[in-house]
Amino acid sequence: MKNINILKRLLTSLLPYKWRLTLLIFISIFGVVFTVAKPLPVKIIIDNVLLKQEFPQFISDFFHINNSGQSENDLLIFSLALMVIIVLGEIFLGYISFLLVTKIGIGLVYDLSLELYKKFQSLSMRFYSKNKAGDLLQRFNGDIFVMYLLVGQIVLPLISSVLVLAGMFFVMMLIDTTLAIITISVIPLLVLALFVVNKPMNDSTLEQYSKQGELSGFVQQALVSMRVIQTFVREKFMLGKLDFLALGFKKAYFKAVTIGETYNQTVKLITGLASVVLVGLGAYKGLEGDLSPGDLYVFLGYITAIYGPVTSLSTAAGASVSLAARASRIYDILDSKEEVFEKDNSIDLNEKSCLIEFSDIQFGYNRFQEDEHCVLKQINFKAKPGKVTAIIGTTGAGKTSLISLLGRFYEPWEGQIKINGTPISNFSLVSLRSNISMVLQDPILFPVSIAENIRFGNPNATREQIEMAATLSEAHDFITKLPKGYDTIVSEAGLSLSGGEKQRLSLARTFVMDTPIIVLDEPTSSVDAITEGRIFRRLKDYCKDKTVIVISHRLSTIKNADQILVLKNGSISELGSHEQLIQQKGLYFNLYTQQTIN
Numbered sequence: 001m002k003n004i005n006i007l008k009r010l011l012t013s014l015l016p017y018k019w020r021l022t023l024l025i026f027i028s029i030f031g032v033v034f035t036v037a038k039p040l041p042v043k044i045i046i047d048n049v050l051l052k053q054e055f056p057q058f059i060s061d062f063f064h065i066n067n068s069g070q071s072e073n074d075l076l077i078f079s080l081a082l083m084v085i086i087v088l089g090e091i092f093l094g095y096i097s098f099l100l101v102t103k104i105g106i107g108l109v110y111d112l113s114l115e116l117y118k119k120f121q122s123l124s125m126r127f128y129s130k131n132k133a134g135d136l137l138q139r140f141n142g143d144i145f146v147m148y149l150l151v152g153q154i155v156l157p158l159i160s161s162v163l164v165l166a167g168m169f170f171v172m173m174l175i176d177t178t179l180a181i182i183t184i185s186v187i188p189l190l191v192l193a194l195f196v197v198n199k200p201m202n203d204s205t206l207e208q209y210s211k212q213g214e215l216s217g218f219v220q221q222a223l224v225s226m227r228v229i230q231t232f233v234r235e236k237f238m239l240g241k242l243d244f245l246a247l248g249f250k251k252a253y254f255k256a257v258t259i260g261e262t263y264n265q266t267v268k269l270i271t272g273l274a275s276v277v278l279v280g281l282g283a284y285k286g287l288e289g290d291l292s293p294g295d296l297y298v299f300l301g302y303i304t305a306i307y308g309p310v311t312s313l314s315t316a317a318g319a320s321v322s323l324a325a326r327a328s329r330i331y332d333i334l335d336s337k338e339e340v341f342e343k344d345n346s347i348d349l350n351e352k353s354c355l356i357e358f359s360d361i362q363f364g365y366n367r368f369q370e371d372e373h374c375v376l377k378q379i380n381f382k383a384k385p386g387k388v389t390a391i392i393g394t395t396g397a398g399k400t401s402l403i404s405l406l407g408r409f410y411e412p413w414e415g416q417i418k419i420n421g422t423p424i425s426n427f428s429l430v431s432l433r434s435n436i437s438m439v440l441q442d443p444i445l446f447p448v449s450i451a452e453n454i455r456f457g458n459p460n461a462t463r464e465q466i467e468m469a470a471t472l473s474e475a476h477d478f479i480t481k482l483p484k485g486y487d488t489i490v491s492e493a494g495l496s497l498s499g500g501e502k503q504r505l506s507l508a509r510t511f512v513m514d515t516p517i518i519v520l521d522e523p524t525s526s527v528d529a530i531t532e533g534r535i536f537r538r539l540k541d542y543c544k545d546k547t548v549i550v551i552s553h554r555l556s557t558i559k560n561a562d563q564i565l566v567l568k569n570g571s572i573s574e575l576g577s578h579e580q581l582i583q584q585k586g587l588y589f590n591l592y593t594q595q596t597i598n
């Protein structure tokens with residue numbers, strides 16, 4: 001049932017192509033006429049030219065041929081001309097329908113790629129913590145391409161095979177009813193075979209592609225972590241893991257192919273045996289004089305030809321099972337619930353200065369699941385414009401989780417975050433996020449030029465603005481020393497740059513955005529203390545009226561912040577200025593004294 005629903009959904013995706021599809025169906029109908037008419041010229045040559053039989057009355061009437069005066073030569077030429085027309089017609093229609101099928105098929109792949117990528121961009125971070133990038137890539141690159149087969153291997157063969165079978169059945173009924181019925185009785189047997197094999201074929205195809213996804217996910221992860229693998233000398237260990245996954249894929253692949261091929265061969269067996277019965281019966285009827293040699297030729301021609309549409313019908317049925325299985329992997333993503341969504345009447349955030357207010361925030365990652373636990377509890381604080389709010393705390397205290405809520409990458413379980421008194425859920429996501437520049441812990445760069453990497457924060461930034469942002473983040477000097485300066489291409493995952501250089505580029509990308517809210521999550525953890533000091537001094541000037549939230553483990557960096565928020569096990573344990581917190585002699589005091597001694 002599930003497969004039928006998926007196929008229905010696939011078919012509705014053909015709606016934008018209805019006119020091309022209609023043209024394709026018309027071409028198929030013409031094609032059927034040619035296929036069905038194929039043995040007829042030879043039948044005329046055998047029966048009416050060689051054996052000099054008369055045409056049946058209805059044919060003579062239809063073609064206005066006078067039976068008594070028919071000339072063998074004319075008939076021969078007519079039949080040969082008919083043969084040439086049939087060959088040319090088949091070639092022409094085959095070519096046009098191939099082009100149409102390709103155009104529709106590749107169009108479907110294009111449509112779905114856009115839809116899927118759009119969905120990828122709308123899904124929250126929770127989705128990405130649950131799904132491996134490699135498997136998603138496999139679905140995007142591999143599974144989407146099955147759409148290409150929808151028209152070429154399912155819709156078109158189904159239509160043309162049914163039409164060809166109906167046409168042949170009609171002509172066969174005119175010649176011999178018994179043989180026609182035996183020929184058509186093959187179809188229920190094929191349906192039975194498909195019914196038996198449907199579930200195992202579906203399950204094994206799904207397993208095959210999910211194993212392939214796991215394997216490519218592992219390889220992708222290994223490729224970006226090659227340095228760690230080599231540093232820890234874990235090549236053998238990783239090879240063992242790959243071997244395990246590859247073996248799983250090998251087994252699943254073999255199982256899926258075996259089931260598919262068993263079905264194909266069963267189809268061949270059924271149609272092959274039916275052909276033997278038909279040839280035997282036809283020849284017997286020919287001997288008895290119930291079939292003319294020309295009719296027998298037509299029958300034999302159809303028996304061999306009928307194998308084609310019947311096989312393609314059953315192949316189409318088999319392909320639809322595998323297509324449904326792979327399409328379900330795509331629909332699973334398209335149907336994933338967007339945890340963070342916009343209200344219909346969302347408004348734009350359009351303020352020069354922003355007062356951020358966290359009220360009674362409760363949050364955790366795996367709500368309503370076995371491992372549900374609260375990561376943030378009763379968070380209440382305000383971050384004012386023109387002021388720097390620093391967040392510190394032990395590892396895993398919930399600092400990154402806290403700022404993720406501000407950009408609505410996750411939704412809080414309870415409580416509200418407001419900007420200038422309006423809940424952030426009232427703002428459109430685009431406007432909310434375009435007002436926040438965020439430097440994340442892991443500076444991710446793209447394999448494009450340095451200038452393009454910085455411009456990612458603001459596509460309209462001029463070269464001058466890019467260089468200013470780079471100066472602000474202490475990146476300008478090292479960039480100008482690179483062979484091509486700002487036009488140097490950052491290699492895959494930024495491997496050719498040091499950690500500190502990547503962080504400074506990431507900061508420049510943020511500064512070029514020029515937003516009223518700036519969030520920095522350990523932005524300078526890999527930068528030396530002197531450079532870091534210079535960056536923060538510049539930052540203070542730059543952020544004069546901006547609301548800045550900064551997370552850092554280096555207390556020397558944040559001791560000048562206007563307020564410091566100390567997180568402990570997901571709750572705010574201390575809040576105040578450096579001097580106030582030192583006087584409290586709590587966690588901040590301990591951490592600060594420890595770092596100063598070190």
Ligand SMILES: Nc1ncnc2c1ncn2[C@@H]1O[C@H](COP(=O)(O)OP(=O)(O)OP(=O)(O)O)[C@@H](O)[C@H]1O
Nearest residue numbers: 129365366375393394395396397398399400401402
């Ligand atoms: N995507 C996630 N899914 C489930 N749990 C998560 C996820 N991200 C973080 N956590 C958990 O939430 C808790 C808080 O993590 P968070 O990253 O916010 O801490 P942090 O204070 O920023 O730590 P650090 O200083 O190490 O960066 C941790 O227990 C962490 O394991």
